[in-house]
Amino acid sequence: MSQCRICLENYSGTYYAGSEIRGRIECYFDDETTVRGIKIEIKCKEHNEWTGTEEYRDPTDNSTKTRHITLTGDHDVFHIKQMLFGSESGSREVSRGHHVYPFSYHLPYDIPSSYHGPHGSIIYKIKAVVDRPMRTDYEDKFIFNVVSPIDFNRMSKDLQETTSYSDDKTVCCWCCQGGVVTVELELPKIAFTPGETIPFKVNITNLSNTNVDNIKIKLRKTVTFRVTDPQSETKVDVDDILSFGEHGVGAHGEHTYNLTLAIPPGLEVPNFTKCNLFKVEYLLKVTAEMDSCTMDLDVEAWDIQLGHVQYTGTNPPPSAYPPTNSYPPSSGVAYPPPLAGVYPPPSGGYPPAGFYPPPAVPAPYSPGFASNGQEKTALMGPPSAPMDDNPKAREAAMGGPSAPSNVPDAPPPTYSEVQQASNLPYPAYPPK
Structure with missing residues (x-):
């Protein structure tokens, strides 16, 4: 069953402004596959939405009436794309089997924190795309939390x-x-x-x-x-x-x-x-x-x-912001953890006999979708998008800000909550 998934190697629940996102896209193809390219997209999007009213003229009786409308606001704070294989045009063949495409990206320092409010949200998202010409793409998405402390020393x-x-x-x-x-x-x-x-x-x-x-x-x-x-x-x-x-x-x-x-x-x-x-x-x-x-x-x-960081009269160098030895605490393992017997493959040849297709064991989180569009069961993280070309349907599957849902989004942790979870004094940023 062909699929792709995102694996983050240094994510422990929070990225800080200026820190590095490091991970890989893992792809498995049942057969030799024609692709334009394989890319990663990282986006920070702000979205507001509420119900308002507007006046309109009813042509049936030429009267002025009021109706309810949905008011929205959308803006990409930043949106970067990294082509990991191929390009935006043309086509090339990818062999059957398991393929790994590493990526990394340093978040800017001057970015907002993740936010969930009564009328809108600021959401960070990673999206992996296997771009297939004239076919439905393979995709995986992951929403992550960002804390961007306001430092008065800067x-x-x-x-x-x-x-x-x-x-x-x-x-x-x-x-x-x-x-x-x-x-x-x-x-x-x-x-x-x-x-x-x-x-x-x-x-x-x-x-x-x-x-x-x-x-x-x-x-x-x-x-x-x-x-x-x-x-x-x-x-x-x-x-x-x-x-x-x-x-x-x-x-x-x-x-x-x-x-x-x-x-x-x-x-x-x-x-x-x-x-x-x-x-x-x-x-x-x-x-x-x-x-x-x-x-x-x-x-x-x-x-x-x-803000979050008191003025001390010193301007910490960019290399010390955020302090990598404290924020977030390192778990020492990749995120999500690789599956035993699936990735990395055991020694003694690649791929090992009987390794493909992978055994039917639960993935760390929903690893994408097969060519027939059937959804995998997610154990961790946000679900991946259904296999169609409707962006709103994909957004809805992610439970994004514009997706109608009866279940409210859980707000990201505040800066103080992250510190308390790390058993650190407040404020303890930057370190002395």
Whole structure:
């Protein structure tokens, strides 16, 4: 039964930005096969989707009505192809039997992390293709997880400088001017990491005849999702990370508050580098709550940044990022592990007598499909695509972002979860 499958030799559940993907395509052909080429594709794709409405004119009664439509957004952050055998044109013969085609690819440093949100996802996928002219291709696919830490050592040092924000307003009550209220916010830096505690100051000068009843501090995270087809539209997901308050300041009074901002250690911090359809923003807001007849005064630090690696004043060389001795922990075996008696073949001749076709034992995960299009049972990893030329059907078989399914995708582990699974302190990246 002719087939192809992807075997990853250095995958332990997570690849890090900048690390190497190393593996091979294993092919078995029942007979001599004509192919154009054998290639590997590695893609990072962002996808959003939700249901919206649009107005249309009903020609039966010339009235305007509303109907539901599906809004989608798709964008390839990157898409690379490696031809391992042959080319995109012409044809050549491949002999019957077992063939192995190794490949490797270094992930870029400036890529997003895998992400699953309420309206979309960022997915990394490897696809192997045996391109057969005038015939259905043999294919295998594998979805893998990528963690791309936000390292403040690789960003502008301005993020580490003291930054101040202020605003004031003239308090009026029943058309009587009552003086000026000023709120000043001072941060030692604007780049934070989960688990970090940051001291900061708030100063309120109240020269009015009205009391400032309370002050409220709020750290807010906003994720924006965008679709483009058939029209451009956005949705936002708002999460108040922190919210607390302090006593106010009486009329003609002044007070300086020495406060701390404790970022939750388990906070999910997505990395949307080079994404067109996702954006994350953080806002630190200080509100001076006034008497009922006066509007509140807000001061906003709108340029807050959250990441994973604290600034240490050193810029680690590319060779040390990520640290290969710690992330991810090496299991010492290939992934998926080769089958005993199948690959590599036993010594004493190749192929050994009776070795082909392979014995009917379960593969580490679905190894592809035969020429008759029958699906193999998957034990690990995503299923391979059915044998047809419909891209959407193949995507649906993979349980991809555009595939309708009653079973929700399991989200990839967060950066902190990967660290906890490795029994490493947070944050411990890069190593000292």
